[in-house]
Amino acid sequence: MKEVNSKALLDNMESAVISVDAKGKVIYCNRMAECLFQTTLENIIHKNFTTVMPELGKELSQSLKSGRSFLDILKKDGRDLIYGVFPVRENNKEVIGIVCIFQMSLNPDAEKFINKLNMHKQMVKILKAVIGFSFDGLWITDGEGKVLIINRASERFNMLKNRDVIGRKMKDLQKEGFFDKSVTLEVLRKKVSVTMIQKVRSGKSILVTGNPILDEEGNIELVITNERDITYLNKIKEELKESKALAKRYQSELHKFRLKNLEDDNIIFRSEAMEIVADAVLTVCKVNSCILLSGESGVGKSLIAKLIHKHSLRSKGPFICVNCGAIPESLVESELFGYEKGAFTGASKGGKAGIFEIADKGTLFLDEIDTLPFHLQVKLLRFLESKEILRIGGTKYKKIDVRVIAATNQDLKDLVKKKKFREDLFFRLSVIPIYIPPLRERIDDIPPLVKFFLDKYNKKYKKEKFISPLVLDSLCEYSFPGNVRELSNLIERMVIMVKNKEIKLEDMPQTVIKSTRASPPFLGERDLTLKKAVEKLESFMIEEAIKKYKNQRKIAEILGVSQPTIARKIKKYRYNNE
Numbered sequence: 001m002k003e004v005n006s007k008a009l010l011d012n013m014e015s016a017v018i019s020v021d022a023k024g025k026v027i028y029c030n031r032m033a034e035c036l037f038q039t040t041l042e043n044i045i046h047k048n049f050t051t052v053m054p055e056l057g058k059e060l061s062q063s064l065k066s067g068r069s070f071l072d073i074l075k076k077d078g079r080d081l082i083y084g085v086f087p088v089r090e091n092n093k094e095v096i097g098i099v100c101i102f103q104m105s106l107n108p109d110a111e112k113f114i115n116k117l118n119m120h121k122q123m124v125k126i127l128k129a130v131i132g133f134s135f136d137g138l139w140i141t142d143g144e145g146k147v148l149i150i151n152r153a154s155e156r157f158n159m160l161k162n163r164d165v166i167g168r169k170m171k172d173l174q175k176e177g178f179f180d181k182s183v184t185l186e187v188l189r190k191k192v193s194v195t196m197i198q199k200v201r202s203g204k205s206i207l208v209t210g211n212p213i214l215d216e217e218g219n220i221e222l223v224i225t226n227e228r229d230i231t232y233l234n235k236i237k238e239e240l241k242e243s244k245a246l247a248k249r250y251q252s253e254l255h256k257f258r259l260k261n262l263e264d265d266n267i268i269f270r271s272e273a274m275e276i277v278a279d280a281v282l283t284v285c286k287v288n289s290c291i292l293l294s295g296e297s298g299v300g301k302s303l304i305a306k307l308i309h310k311h312s313l314r315s316k317g318p319f320i321c322v323n324c325g326a327i328p329e330s331l332v333e334s335e336l337f338g339y340e341k342g343a344f345t346g347a348s349k350g351g352k353a354g355i356f357e358i359a360d361k362g363t364l365f366l367d368e369i370d371t372l373p374f375h376l377q378v379k380l381l382r383f384l385e386s387k388e389i390l391r392i393g394g395t396k397y398k399k400i401d402v403r404v405i406a407a408t409n410q411d412l413k414d415l416v417k418k419k420k421f422r423e424d425l426f427f428r429l430s431v432i433p434i435y436i437p438p439l440r441e442r443i444d445d446i447p448p449l450v451k452f453f454l455d456k457y458n459k460k461y462k463k464e465k466f467i468s469p470l471v472l473d474s475l476c477e478y479s480f481p482g483n484v485r486e487l488s489n490l491i492e493r494m495v496i497m498v499k500n501k502e503i504k505l506e507d508m509p510q511t512v513i514k515s516t517r518a519s520p521p522f523l524g525e526r527d528l529t530l531k532k533a534v535e536k537l538e539s540f541m542i543e544e545a546i547k548k549y550k551n552q553r554k555i556a557e558i559l560g561v562s563q564p565t566i567a568r569k570i571k572k573y574r575y576n577n578e
Contacts, residue, residue, distance in 0.1 A: 016102040019088075020049045022095065024060055036081075036102060053100070059085050060098060067095050079104065137206070137227030141184050143220045145170040157229055159202040177201060183210040184223045191220060197230065205230045267300075267307055268452045271442035277304070277434060284432050285311040290384065292369075292429045293407040295436035298485035301407040302367060304436060309363040314403060317362030322355055325371035333376055339392035356389050359402045369406040369429065370415055377422045384428045404429070439480040439487065446476050449484065453491035465495050467503040474505060478512045539573045542566070 010017055016033035020026055026044045034040050037052060050057040059070045063085050070085040081102050088097040131138050137154030141147050147165045155161060158178065165173060170184045180199040187194050187210035195209040206227050213222040269278065284291060285308055293301040302321060309319040327335050334344075338354030356364065366372070372380065383389055384404065388397040406429045415421035439445065450472060458465055480486050490509070498507045505513060545555040552570070556563040 014103070018049070018052065018100045018102075020060070020098045020100070022064065022097055024049050024064060024098075026052065027097070033102070036104075049098075049100070056083065056085065056100070060100075063087050063098055064095055137225075137229075139184065139223075139225040139227070141170060141223045141225075143188070143222070145182075145184055145188055145223070147173075148222075154227055157202070157204060157206055157227055158200045179206075183208045184225055186210065187212050187223050187225075188220060198227075266303060266452075268448050269442070269445045270448050271444040273437045273442045274445055277436055280432075280434050281308055282311065284308065284434075286313060287432075288313075288403050289431040290403075290429050291405045291432045291434060292412075293405065293434050293436060294412070295409065296438045296483055297409045298483035299436040299438055300484050301409075301436060302365065304434070305363070305365040305405045305407065308405060309365075309403075312363065312403070314362050318359055319363050319365065320355055320359040321365045321367065323367045325368040329373050332373055333379070334392055336376070337379065337389050337391055340394045342393065344392070351391065351393075354389065354391065356383065356400050356402055357398070360400050361402075363403045363405060366404060366406045368408060370408045370410040370412060370421060374420070374422070377425045381422065381425045381428055384425075439483045443476050446487070447472060449487055450475060450491060453488050454495070457492045457495040461495055463495050464501055465498060465503055466501060467494075468505065470505045471503055471508060474508060474512055538569065542569055542573065546570075 010028075010030040011032075013030060013032060016036040017028075017030045018026060018033050019028040025046050026049055027046075029037075029039075029041050029044065039052070044052050049060055053060075055074055055076065062068055063070065064087070067087045067089065069087065070083075072083060074081045074083050081104065083103075084101045086099050086101070087095045088099055090096045131140075131149060131151045134151055134153055137157045138149070138151045139147065139154055140149040146167065146169050150162055150165055160178065165178070170182045173179070174182045174185070178201055181196065183194050183196050183198065186196070191212055193209065193211045195207070198206045198208050200206055207230050208225055208227050210223055210225045212220045213224060215221040267278065269275065281304060291305075291308065293304055295301055305321070306319060309315060322336070324332065334352070334354070336354050336356060338352050338357055339348075341349060341351045379390075383400070386397075387400060387402075389400050390397050412421055412426050412430075416423045416426050439449075450467065454465065454467065457463070475487070482489070490512075494503045494507060541559065542555070545558060549555050549558065552566050553563050556566045559566070
């Protein structure tokens with residue numbers, strides 16, 4: 001058989017071939033290359049490849065350094081060339097040269113293949129970047145648990161290098177102590193997603209989740225494991241906890257500061273119900289909208305109105321308080337809106353400014369707004385809409401800058417239904433409705449209010465009175481139909497009338513005492529021994545039971561003792577069962 005001539009074989013190829021040495025110099029090109037690049041081997045031999053194909057200088061350099069291959073399409077002189085750059089290795093190790101192959105692109109399918117191949121190469125590049133720069137650790141193993149990929153985060157978490165684990169099986173790594181247990185092996189065993197906490201060689205606790213990737217036949221092809229350092233998460237959790245505690249402390253300090261400011265305005269409270277009111281009041285202070293304060297008589301509506309004015313932008317202007325129910329109906333209009341000279345018989349010669357004019361640039365508090373005569377409600381509504389007033393007997397409207405705060409102890413909605421209050425005025429007044437709950441619905445406010453009024457009246461009347469715990473308990477149980485006003489009056493009366501320094505339960509009015517649950521009268525006694533206290537309590541309980549049941553057998557059943565025991569106790573304490 002005739003020996004094949006390699007040069008003749010290359011010269012007869014339909015593809016152009018150029019070979020370069022390890023320094024990038026041309027050592028061979030076939031006839032197709034001479035034809036394609038319009039040169040000869042003698043012209044380019046020993047010359048740098050970049051003089052022949054400067055467009056491929058980058059690929060050639062990378063291929064010589066890393067041994068990487070390239071396959072792509074190149075436009076040259078208006079033609080599409082499919083090219084391949086392939087490294088030549090000696091003993092499968094060192095790159096000793098490069099073979100470059102070029103083919104004229106005449107087959108559309110070939111171009112599609114190259115483009116698809118490049119797209120896949122780009123996707124692989126992106127995927128590698130995502131895996132490499134992921135904050136979480138990532139392991140990818142095959143269906144037998146052999147490590148294929150591990151990213152930088154996992155190297156950091158586990159304190160190992162890529163080369164330590166690539167190509168090795170997870171069961172071997174577990175035996176060598178890289179981690180105490182393997183989520184990958186659990187996924188391979190159960191064929192489902194698994195989450196667990198692993199202890200790794202670095203001493204860290206790692207939260208790991210393994211997910212199986214199945215092939216078309218349902219077999220596990222890959223296992224992707226996500227790792228997260230719980231140490232870092234716990235640190236974030238602690239920092240968040242500290243931040244919340246700090247915010248809570250600031251909120252508490254702010255609350256104390258706000259309470260102190262409100263106490264300076266004689267607004268005393270500790271209940272959540274009044275805290276809601278205080279928040280609403282401090283919010284609306286800086287705006288000029290109408291406010292409707294509602295609540296029972298004596299809850300402190302006028303005090304709240306003064307507080308709003310004091311902390312508003314109108315604080316330097318006048319605060320005028322008008323009780324609509326205290327003005328005779330015939331005089332309400334002239335008092336509110338004023339009158340001109342000669343408006344009616346008995347009118348002042350020079351006319352008179354109304355309360356609206358006096359309150360200009362300030363705040364007008366209209367208490368008991370529900371008593372305002374129906375025909376004047378129209379005039380008030382017009383002022384609220386136009387900010388203009390017309391004196392009685394006048395012909396010119398006058399602009400007035402007044403903020404109106406109205407108050408009522410009635411249900412205005414019910415009055416609207418009964419046609420006793422204008423619906424349009426109700427909606428105009430209640431832009432910001434604030435309900436102040438009665439004292440019986442905020443028992444937590446009673447102790448601080450008692451202390452406040454006690455200090456106030458002790459100072460006023462130069463007294464040193466104090467109240468017993470039983471009195472405070474009875475006040476907390478009392479319904480206070482007159483609300484805060486009634487409590488204030490009660491404390492003032494006790495400070496004035498009680499002769500001793502201590503205000504005791506018997507000093508209180510019968511209405512308060514009757515509302516108090518029956519309590520042992522001896523609890524306030526001093527120097528009471530335990531034995532004596534037990535006897536007094538026993539006597540007290542039997543007495544109360546006798547008053548209620550009148551029958552020894554029933555008393556014994558209620559108190560949980562025998563009937564003879566009750567009879568003996570009654571005789572001991574000298575009670576007679578009637």
